Every structure is written in structure tokens, then in C-alpha cells.
Amino acid sequence: MAFVAFFIKRLLQAALVMFVISLIGFSIQDNLGDPLRELVGQSVSEAERQALRDEMGLNDPFLVQYWRFLGNAVQGDLGDSYFFKRPALEVIADKFPATLDLVIGATLIIVLVSIPMGCYCAIRPKDALARTVMGASIVGISIPVFLTAIFLIYVFSVNLGWLASFGRGENLVEILPGWETGFLTLEGLAHLVLPSIALSSIMLPLFIRLIRSEMMEVLEQDYIRFAWAKGLAPRRVWFLHAFKNTLLPVITVGGVQVGTMLAYTILTETVFQWPGLGFMFIEAVTRVDTPLIIAYIIVVGLIFVVTNTVVDLIYTMVNPTVRMVGAQT
Amino acid sequence: MNRLAVFFGSDFLYRFRTDPVAVGATVVLGLFVLAAVFAPWLSGMNPHDPAQIDIMNSEIPPVWQDGGAPAFPFGTDAQGRDLLSAILYGLRISITIGIFAVMVQMTLGIVIGLVSGYLGGKVDAFFMRLADIQLSMSTLMLAIVALAVFQAAFGAELFADMAIIMLILVIGIAEWPQYARTIRASVLAERKKEYVEAARVIGLSAPVIMVRHILPNTLSPLLVISTVQVANAIISEAALSFLGLGMPVTKPSLGSLISAGFEYIFSGSWWITTIPAIVLIVLILSINLLGDWLRDVLNPRLYKG
């Protein structure tokens, strides 16, 4: 019961955030350029213009227009892109898999590297390797994502010629309808490596530091001492007793990072000319392709709301005490 | 004043003097700030003045390479600007935006934190919920979207004139929650204390008393947060400028310099991107090292997440 209540509360909050985002999206549509000019050009008389405006509902009250916008949006219609001359959502659906590939690649790097490194640095804080990792991590968080990206291209692509510097390559495999991934071919991987590293370059050191500090705090707790006093093997104390407690704050912070990750995809994709959402968005901005800008904002808002809700749910499942709190209210 | 004396007391200074990393970071940072302040006197030319730029001088390599010219120690960029001058002016813009953006954050955060903590109830719930949502949205994302919309709405030219103010405002407004939460937490802690009650009894205004007590108490967390925030603001500014949503090429910050030079990296003119990039990284690194050191020494209770 408590869980259902919690779930509903989260859904309501998500709906509220989406409502605000759609409102912002709509006001942009109203203020960015004249949709009529985009459609019919300059050579139409003022009377015809007004007639068209009426016909298109552009003279309706704000609320009526917004309601119509919302109705269309719910049905998946966010208007046509001026540049691509296609529904904006269709363009986004086309670009989405490329960004997804990149995000998966970066997430894999972050999870697979930060957890062992963070734990190691927490368990052996004075060790030479731990000190090196900590030193490197502060350098890591001081280099902006786009500079890492440029640096990677310069070294591995321009100088060494090992890996691709732009695009996704030709050889992609369609694993789901509409999702062509680069993970399954050598060429695809060769294109994915550098952008994924670039995308993870600030978050990886951030997570290493976070996991380290959280785990060091946990290792000082009484229940860890008690676990040692029970004669448990170090493995079990570190990776079950301590790690499970470390995970809770890390999950919370991880959820918060989704937005940052999306922002970094814009930077990474711009440098690598990666045909994903971020690159598309920056191009749409320079082309003043309003429907595409709005569609991007709404889709990104949706991604953000969904992942945050999912992270909250995962947190509830991992943390037994949250359920208890819910049950009491 | 007494508190300040204790704060900068012997232990603090002693630990500073004996830590080479802290001293090194401070010296580097100090040099950068001086270079930024005195940029007009240190520069060979004014890179913002088109009349002083000669396109014939474009892409001259740094002086230590073949074809370098002594007039341009770090070489020139694609438009013939002296790179050293452009970097000095860019440093100036980047540091200005970083500091002013953090001042906006701090002001907003302190005011909201005080109000939220003091009034409590619905006002508090509203601001803290807003802070949660805003923190989870990522500053950079909000800034990118906001600036993209402004740019589309105002047109590139008007936007270029207003860029520096827009950047300060956008980065400033997007990051208030950190400060607000810290201030609010100490307001809540102070409210419970007896002197607030006592002050009320003798007819003093509780808010005034609290502000006078809270602000000194939050000095160390504010200092630690601010150091990190200045570094973050400079990174954000660089990223936005790199995307073409920040400082225009005619008045470049470090980010826009890097952005402008990026395409020449493939044709061999590495210095146009690399030298400003190194300056930017060293600047951020020295601030972050200092912030890390402050966090270790002052060890304030900070808000996570």
C-alpha cells in the first residue's frame, strides 16, 4: 500500500514537471519566429495572412492554443521540423539510437571503472595506487568534456590514426526495430570508443571520489566493526556489508546526474559530429528550427523525469528503511 | 572580527604553508588573476578591436616553432589575432563570469536559504522541492536550453552584445540550491539555540540576531562551496561558449577561443586550441586543488547530492 502511494506521489510530481516543461516549450513556440512566414513566405497579402492565422488558430486565446498544443503533443505531434520537413518527433526517433549508444557506452565505463576504483581507494586509502587514482581524478574533473574529446581526437585519431574521429561508421546492426547499434561491429566500436570515453570523462572521476568518500564513511560505522567482530571474510564485509550501504547515496547522486549526462552528450556529439540528439539540437538552434528545439526540450524533459522516477523506485527497492517510512505515513 | 581571527588562526596558516599543493595552486591562481586584471597592459594588442587585427598575420605558429614571429609569442589565430593577447583577455572574461555568476548564486542562495529556514512550512517545502528538482536537472542542461532559446529569440547579434550578462545570470540562477540548502540547514540548527529565544525575550528581532550569528558560522562551508562553484562556473561558461551559446568570437572567452581553433587542429595549427585549453585546465585545476585542500582542512558539514 505504502509503495503504491509513494509511486503515485512520484507520478504526480513527474506529471507536474512535464506540465511545466510543456508550458515552456509552448511559450517558445509562440515567441520564436513567425510560423506563417516559415510556411508561406513573404509574398502573401495581409488579409490572406489574417485568414490563414484564423484558420490555423493562431488568433485563439493562449489557453485554447496551449490546450491544442498539449492535445497534439500527447498524440505525438510536435509539429514538423522546418529543416528536415518531417515531423519533429520522427527526426528525434531517428537520432535517438545514436545518443543511446553513446550513453550506454559511457555508463558502462563509469560503472565498470568507478566501482572497483572507488572501493579500492576507500579500502586502501594510503596505498600508492589509491593516491595516484585520487590525484588523477582531480585532474579529470578539471578538464571540460569538450577538451577531453578534442584531446582524444588529436591523439588517437589525428596523430595515431587508430580510432575514428567523427560519426558512427557505416556498419551498424539493427537489434530492435529503429535501433541500430554500433556495439556489435568492429567499425561501430571503433567509432564508439572515443566519444564514450569523452562522455564519461568528468563523471568517472566524480563517481570514484563519491564512492570512495561514501564507503570510507560507511567503513567507520559500528555495524562494519561488528561484521569484523563476527569473523567474516574481508570480501563479505567490504562487498556486501559496506558496499550495499555505500550504494544508497551513490544511486541518489547517480539519478541526479542524468541531466548532466544529457548536457554532456551535446558537447561530445558536437565535437565528434555524432549524429545523435545533442548534435541535432545544436544544429537546430543555429537554424532556428523551432519545432525541433521544442521537441528536443520535451523529449529530454521526459527522459529526465522517467529516469529520475526509475532511480527513485530502485532506491526504494535497495533501501529497506524507505519502505518502513512509507508504511508509517 | 574575533571569529575571523580564530578562523585564520595559526593552525590554518600553518597547514597552508606546509602543504606544497595548496601553496602551488594559490600561486598559480594568483598569477592568473593578476594576468586577467592587468590584461590590457600585458597584451601586445587589443584582440577585441578589429582595427588592430591583420588577417595577413593569420595562423602564425608560436615563437619557438619554425615560422614563429617574436611579436606573437603564442602565435596567432585564424583571424590574425595575437593568441597571447586573446588568451589574456579571454582569461579576464572567464574569471569575471566565474566570479560574478557565483556571486549571483550566493546572493540568491543566502536569501532563499534564510527565508526558507526562518519561515519554514509551505515556503520552505516549496523552495526545497524546487531546489531538488533544479539540482537534478543539471545546470549545464538548463543553461544550454535557456541560452539556445534566448539566442533564437533575440538573434545572434543582439545576443552577442548581451552574452556576458546572460551567462552570468543563467549560470548564477541555475546553481542557487547548494547555497540555499547549506544556509537553511544552519538556520534550522540556530533556531533551536537558546540565544534566539533569549534575543526574542529582550525584544531584539530574531531574524537580525540570527543573520549575525549564522553568516559567520557558515563561513567555512560557503568558502568551500564557492571555490568549487567558481571552477564549475568557469567550466560551464567554457562549455557554453564552445557550443556557440556563450561569448562570441569577436570577444572570446577561453571557451570560445578553443571552439574557434578546433577546426584548425586537423590542418596542423594545434596551438590555436591547445594553448588556451592548457590555460583553462590549469586555471580550473588550481581552483579545484585549492577547494579540495580547503575541504580537507575546514571539513565543513556539506550537503550531499
Added chain:
Amino acid sequence: MALLDVRDLVVEFPTRHGTLTALSGISFSVDKGERVGIVGESGAGKSVAAFAILNLLSRPGRIAGGSITFEGQDLTQLSTQRMRAVRGNRISMIFQDPMMTLNPVLTIGTQMIETLKAHRDISEAEARRIAITRLGEVKIPSPEKRLDSYPHELSGGMRQRVVIAIALLTEPALIIADEPTTALDVTIQAEIMSLMLALCKSHGVGLILITHDLAVVSQVTQRVVVLYAGRVVESGETGRVVHNPVHPYTRGLLAALPGEAPPGARLTQIRGTMPSLNAIPEGCPFHPRCDYVQDRCRQAEPALDSLDGHLVRCVRAHELMAGQAA
């Protein structure tokens, strides 16, 4: 031969400002099935002694000298591997605050079963059965259900019962209980203490009870060791020490007990506070607080004297014992 024999144990904490000596050569022993109290104010080194026995000193603490002989082997010389086989198996520990002792994200069952499995080669089902038996012994209602509970679903008293059940799981020879009731409600302190006493008796397990409360010590233990500033100042049979304390510090502790004062009278207190480890006075460390202080107390630290089996570290022990000192 004693079950546990601690000899001249020295524990140090190296810090930036010099090395602090938390225990400066304490000795005591526990026989099989015997219950021994370790008493002193906070800062006396009671908990340090407990953690030193299990080699679980928090960093940067280290054993700098002495021996800890348990069941014939010196624990200070054991490899980490062999030490682990002692912890939770032959020697169990009960911590002060049951709210902090159990891992919040693991079920009671997991935390019990893992202890058994760490030391015995048994099946999950068998471990579960033993866990349920022990939970029953500590009087936890419907123990089968409790195995699937998380710690936060239990009250403080219940949690401490679970901790006691965990301590008993492997039938240890010795349990070290570090202020096991201090963090609990006054109403259930006595309950938990008598439960522990009963279980120690029925299982024939030795107990080291660490506490600042001499009243509890006199109810539960057979012998008592009084610590002051990392030194043993008095030790002997509990009855003798409690009824005829010799050392002025022990006398002070006893006088401070509410039960010793007539109703309405002011409770006596030992004046001053325990010195901190970096400022232990010259001579007898207790002299600044002592009512019987003489000049020689400030010169040299007295040795631990035996007054037929009753050990006292005081130059005026004989006078005090005979009741002649003033």
C-alpha cells in the same frame, strides 16, 4: 589455566602531535565460564581493551606490547586468517548501541546465518535452524518471522537481543560485552542484563562485562578490574572490591552510586575529570583528584600491590585497607 590471560597489554595511538598511550600495561585474566567486570569512567581505556583483544582497534591504534593468551595461543601473534577464526567463533562481542550494530540493509536472518557459515561448514537450512533456536533463547517472539525482518523493524531492546543471539550462535568460550545496556531504555536494561547473565550461566560461557556501573558489576560478575587512565588501579573478587574497596578511585566510584546514598542526600562525585591521554599527571595519575593525596603520590607511580589476592595500585593501600587513612 585461564581461558584468557592478558599480560602487560600496551595500546598506543600514534597521532600527529605524538603517541598517545591508551593502555599502559594492563593485566587480567578470565577463567573458563567466569564473568569479569571491567570498570572505569569513559576514557579509562575499557573499550580499547575490548577491541584490542579481538585485534579490532580503530586506526591508528596498535598493540605496542604485552600478550593476550586465549585458549593457549597468543592472539597478538596470530595471522589475520587465524584471528578471523577466533572472532565471532570462540570470542564474540556485544556492542554498546544496538541501533548501530546491525547492518541496516541486511535482514536479521542474513546477519545471523553468515556468522555461522563463516565458521562452520553447514547448510543454509541447518544455519537457519540454529538461528531460530538462538532467537528463541533470547526470548524473541515468533523467531522464524524475525529472520526476514530488517533491523529498523525492531525496537532497541529487541535488537540487542538479536545481537546477543548472534554472539551465542557459535557457542563461543568468551563473550565481550561493551556497555551492552547503556544505550537502552532504563526499563529494559535490567531485563537484558539478567537475560545475558542467565544465558552465560546456562551455556557456560565466560564474560567480560565492560561498564561504568559498579552496581551492575556486583550483580553479574565474579571478579572486577578497575581501570583508570589506561592502568589497572584495583582488581579482585567482585564482592570484596565492592564491599571493601581500597583504592580511592574505586571508593569514589562506589560513593557516586545512587543506591549508596541515603534518600534525599546529595550524591557524592569524584572531583575533577579523567585526564586526557596527552596530559596524564606525573606520579599516580589519580593524585589530582584524590582525597588521600600525599607528596609522594606526585613523585612516582605506585606499583600494583597484592593484599592477599586483592590487587591495589596505591601507596597508601595498607592504611586505606585498615581504615587508618584520613
